[in-house]
């Protein structure tokens with residue numbers, strides 16, 4: 001029986017990137033829809049769960065994407081609600097690549113570095129930064145700081161994460177280069193999770209730091225998020241610090257993304273989201 005994936009995107013046009021990965025993961029066909037909201041998603045879900053019964057249900061699955069992470073998460077909740085009893089298909093939620101990217105950052109770092117008891121600073125508290133924080137804590141980091149240019153915003157993020165995941169993350173303010181350097185005092189790992197094409201970690205903030213062992217960056221668009229880092233750096237050592245750039249992380253992200261899509265077709269009742277995609281990443285060779 002052919003593997004069918006229902007691709008639900010909260011953006012008006014379904015992402016070409018997400019569809020290309022699906023074919024590379026061995027799916028036979030994609031049914032892609034844009035402009036999906038929690039209010040219009042139910043008939044699409046019914047289209048998947050009522051066409052194939054019993055054991056055959058595992059050959060159908062749903063992927064939820066979109067650049068608005070919060071809107072995609074609401075769609076995820078509505079999809080779950082549309083299932084009843086054992087009548088369900090597996091679902092992957094990876095809006096803006098946030099879960100697969102964060103999982104890849106953390107796997108790249110911990111594959112060659114013992115993170116237990118270490119202090120991590122994540123500069124940029126968007127979806128990728130937030131999920132990276134969760135995974136670093138899961139791996140045993142003793143303290144994780146998430147920064148914003150506004151301390152109030154950083155506090156709002158960490159308070160929400162406490163509510164959602166019961167984790168303690170320290171808020172930090174990264175308004176100036178000096179503030180970033182101060183936050184990095186005593187830190188072992190720094191991760192730049194800022195927007196594309198913006199340098200958020202200047203050399204002056206990391207160069208004379210005595211404790212930093214690893215710096216990673218997920219911005220692939222010049223200038224790099226970290227001054228002195230190159231996009232292809234893959235554990236490259238400079239001035240006693242190991243660097244990981246966006247391509248090294250992105251190459252592994254592609255493997256994780258494909259691995260998660262393949263896993264969807266193993267059964268009809270999985271929900272792969274920020275809490276479960278990391279487990280899949282852990283099973284994939286770096």
Ligand SMILES: NC(=O)c1ccc[n+]([C@@H]2O[C@H](COP(=O)([O-])OP(=O)(O)OC[C@H]3O[C@@H](n4cnc5c(N)ncnc54)[C@H](OP(=O)(O)O)[C@@H]3O)[C@@H](O)[C@H]2O)c1
Pocket residue numbers: 096097098101124125126127128129147148149150153154193194195196197198200218219220246247249250253
């Ligand atoms: N390599 C890959 O495979 C891959 C895949 C997906 C995403 N990405 C990259 O991952 C990065 C993070 O993604 P995301 O969606 O989490 O990011 P995001 O939400 O777009 O941005 C993260 C944070 O950066 C801060 N920021 C925005 N503009 C800034 C500026 N001009 N200067 C300093 N800080 C600024 C904002 O925090 P405040 O306003 O609170 O300071 C924002 O919350 C992006 O660079 C994205 O391109 C890479």
